[in-house]
Amino acid sequence: MDVLTLSRLQFALTSMFHFIFVPLTLGLSILTAIIETRYVQTGNEVYKKMAKFWGKLFLINFAIGVVTGVTLEFQFGMNWAEYSRYVGDIFGAPLAIEATVAFFMESVFIGVWAFGWEKVSKKAHLVSIWLVGIGTNLSALWILLANGWMQHPVGYVLRNGRAEMVDFLAVATNPVGLLKFGHQVTSGYTVAAFFVMGISAWHLLRKQNPDFFKKSFAIAAVFGFIATIAVAVIGDLHAAEVAKTQPSKFAAMEAVWENCSNAPLHLISFPDESNQCNLVSALPVPSLLSILAFHDPNAVIKGLNSFPKSERPPVTPVFMSFRLMVGLGTLFLLLAGLGLYFSKKGTLEKNRWFLYLLVWSIPLPYIANQLGWVVAEVGRQPWIVNGVMKTSDAVSKAVTLPQIIFSLVTFTLLYTLLGFVDIYLLMKFARKGPEGHNEKVAHESDEISFAADAATN
Template sequence: MDALMLSRLQFAVATFFHFIFVPLTLGLVILIAIMETIYVRTGDELYKRQAKFWGKIFIVNFAIGVLTGITLEFQFGTNWSRYSKYVGDIFGSLLAIEATTSFFLESTFLAVWIFGWNRLSPKVHLLAIWLVAAASNASAYWIIMANAWMQNPVGYVLRGDRAELDNFLAVVTNNFGWQQYFHTLSGAYILAGFFVMGVSAYHILRRQHLEFFTKSFRFGLIFALIFSVAEVVQGHIHGAEVAKIQPAKLAAMEAHWDTRANAPQTLFLIPDEKNERNLLEFGKIPGALSMLAYHSPSAVVKGLKDFPKDERPPVALTFISFRIMVALGFLFVLLTAVGWLWRNNLEAHPRFLRLLIWAIPLPYIALQTGWIVAEVGRQPWIVYGLMKTQAAVSPIAVSQVGTTLVGFIALYSLLGFVAFYLIRKFAIAGPEPAAAAIPTGGPSAAAGPQEEPGEASGTFVEEG
């Protein structure tokens, strides 16, 4: 393999791993902030314990997300130096703005939240977690706008041998980027919702911490339900935008070979890239693809054969990933709808609860396949229509990339195992016992937020 392929693999490994941990943080932090808000408003300790319990899982995910994010930022320079030189004027500034406006805020105030339970007033402590929530969701905006520029470059002019910024406003209001942002964010919120539901289901099945987890479940359910429905609707709009802006990607997503009006949607098929056709097609819905992509059954959908061979994305991978993502998207609507119907007597549906535990990985798969569609489907371009991926790689030796790729895989596997182990351990262990259960605190131990928690409760149980 050459440095190009190795660099692509390395970037894929780094992004894939990073994006296992980040999506959970984006949604979970909002749920934690809501829980703590209720605690501060009502003084009900249960919500404080909820914030702490989910907070512990959040922290592990956040730490790995931050640390693996740095390698992504620096890899543009290490492995994609020609790309960096070409687009730094625009792409680099979005990353720099992300760091200055969001990374500082989230990292600094997460530490305040972690270490500030006894040093800050409840309101200031609450503000800290809301700032983390706002900053992490804002950072997602900046990085997705940067990616959106690779998908749909706008607001630039080609000068000399690079793309230079021409219209900043156009770059940060890139419509394609907004679509991607809402699509990715909804996916992340669904993931957080399913995670909370799955872990809660585990405890509800075992009839432990019932009140705690029934209430947690409700948060996760509402969140997942809203965003599962929103995702299907918005996903359709996003797809239509892809059809307009990246027709080759759309053709690969659907394994659509021949340009034609009234293009059908095929429910099942196996793409055969070599012979430019599909095998085993059945379940054709006439006109459906034209309808979905351009809102008119007579619309012409350009087929892959009408793109030069060296400008077609890998078809099978894009197609299969897209199918998996869409199927899962509909499954999420179904699962959350059933959950909503049964929300008041969950314990009567142990099978459903068991199913939800097993459903935890599904949104992860949906998000990863979604990224494959976005990134693999954009190939062979690194910046759509402007720069090919093969022109972007650094002049580095194969041995260098080979070594670091092995390093990435080894280090990330190790971290992945440890993180999985810890998250599972925290999830299964359940929340810390209520403050009232601690003998030394006396009758007033179940103190509301009005009292200084640190002073009032004497000794607290020591964590981890």
Template sequence: MNPSALDLSRLQFAFTVSFHIIFPALSIGLAGFLAVLEFAWLRTGKQHYKDLCQYWSRIFAVGFGMGVVSGVVMAYEFGTNWAGFSKFAGPVTGPLLTYEVMTAFFLEAGFLGIALFGWEKVGKGPHFFATLMLAVGTLTSTFWILASNSWMQTPQGITVENGHVVPQDWFQIIFNPSFPYRLAHMGIAAFIAAAFLVAATGAFHLLRGRRDPAIKSSFSMALWLLMIFTPIQALVGDQHGLNTRKYQPVKIAAIEGLWETEQGGTALNLVGFPDMNAEETRYAVKIPHLGSLILTHSWNGVIRGMKDFPKEDRPNSSIIFWSFRIMAGLGMLMILTALLGVLLRRGGRLYENRWFQRLMVIMGPSGFIALIAGWITTEVGRQPWVVYGYFRTSQAVSPITPQEAGVSLLIFVTVYSLVFGTGIYYILKLIRLGPPFPDSRSHTPHRGLDEELSGRRPLAAAAD
């Protein structure tokens, strides 16, 4: 295949998946938050929990819709740009994606209308059940998508016959070696990303002078979730790294910018600039033995360098070296932010400390940035394989010309910027409006969801 068409197709898919991953992550995190809020309302009867649930339902609906649209587009790309992959891996990826549609998508679509518009039309119990089903549906979707993607990273349970895979053991295919770690890592990342968005929204309105129960509760709940999940994510990430070192050692070498296999302990390249042509990491700042300690949990552990692998099997270290450090650096900053929240809470200054609130507003998009950086690390790190060890990306691309790939890329960039830019703008507008004031629910900007959306197009519901 023409390398230019390959590169353009890869760039197009990277662009579309980077847009797509934001919205499912938002849906996963918010769906669980909605269930907790509605449960708190049913348990306590406090109106501000219901107000928060209805408010975040609107943002969830936009994110869910954008996620569905961008996900459908990616499915088409398997045929237009990656026909070779579909032909080779279709017997595995096709059924897995079908299971996702038949379980998760039908579950979400079936209960979405009730959860959004059924507050005054069904009883409290059925409505809460619908909200729970939304949360279960988003997690079920994550299960099947990660099963498919993880199988591409660590394939097993198959044979290759006549140029395509033949499933032999579906249990092994689904529960492949990297699946548990990647499922946990992605699921927790989605909850963290949504929690930072909720916390940033609360901080924004605290800075504007609001001190009502809805703002305080959302800010507090998000910080508690971050305090629980950010340290757990670090532990899950550590185990994921050990698993990657076992099954994809060259990816670990590329992430670390490590070229030579160092005996007696491997240093950690804290920063540097990997040069794929010169086969060295320029201007590296090294910390002796720390690489072994992190990646093998031993002082003198051995990590194989990239020179131990053929050049044609090495991923691009200059990309994933820095994408990993962006993800890991933001992760450490997230843990620090959550700890600061605990300290301020103990001192009774959580709702009054303006510098911390400004920090939380700045950290609002950090979860999504870390999420995209993590996906870049894992997907670029899998190259040059599309199904690791079995099928190369160069074999997967459709027989298209560079001109065709370039035109479709340009169209995608234009349409996505307009459509999804509008969706993001609408979400930000809802965030700026904030939850309803306790004494002004009848005002136009903060009417109930059913009243405001009744008879109107979803994107026409933005308040004046």
């Protein structure tokens, strides 16, 4: 193991762990705002309890997410100093806006919302949670615009031995960054929807506070169904943009080795990197890949063999992550649609198999989000800034191997502890339910997990 490999491993560990919290923060802030809006509109106290209950889970997730995000920024100066020196003029601008505008706004108004119940008017309190939701999503926008620039650098010149910004508007309107934002935000909404539906399903299986959790489920099902459709539509647009701006990544996503016009999409395929071909290529749909990539059946898909080996991304992890992500996304659309149907028909509690399925499905959108980032970041390799700077040139020159090992072990232990704290707190308050509710059916010990508890019934 060298400094470069361990630095990459450390950043992967810390960023993927941090990203456990980001999608739920994005989605649950908006869902809580929608629920409180219903309370202000109707005056129904159930909606107020719902906003408090789901908002408490949001606060837990938000707090730990902030803690885990701080270490990422330090690594740019510690492990990746050469990267920061070379492109900091551009990369730092959107991150500075995120910190001084979006994060400041959400941090201020989250305090108003958390401590302002009965202290400010209903409408002022409602405005505070909407500003929190808008702030969290604006934070994602600026961070993803920074990442989008790494995927497709625009608005810069190479001057004085570094990349310097010459067109901020080009960076802020980079189509890759905007599509990444849309895809990620709707993916976060999907995470939140399945989080709420899964916890609601768990309580409905035990007939605990059914009115409360049927209402929660109904709102989340509508939210989730719209979100899953949006994920699919924006994801298609995003993939087409990748085909145009990062053809080597797109070729790895679909395991295309040779240039091909009228390129088919093989429904069953598996790459063999060592022999630069596919072990399996079955069930081709004629011209579909060309249509999806360029909306033209005659378009040419550039194959991996058109790129030097040193500039190809690792094919197998990118290909498998992309296929699994798409498969899970299709599953989410189906489950959200069924949830909406059963909720509208009033037959949700009768379909216990479906409620059990949703409890088990809570982790799946998290996994899909992580797979999406594997596609985005591993698929960009060997570049840290596509076509401009390689990852091997970005690592700090002053950092030593023992220092990286120490920080890697420390972060691993710290994040493991934070992970247990997060799971414990979320499960504790999710299982407890809303304040003042009465359980109607006894259930297993509070020490048993959602999944294990579901399996015993």
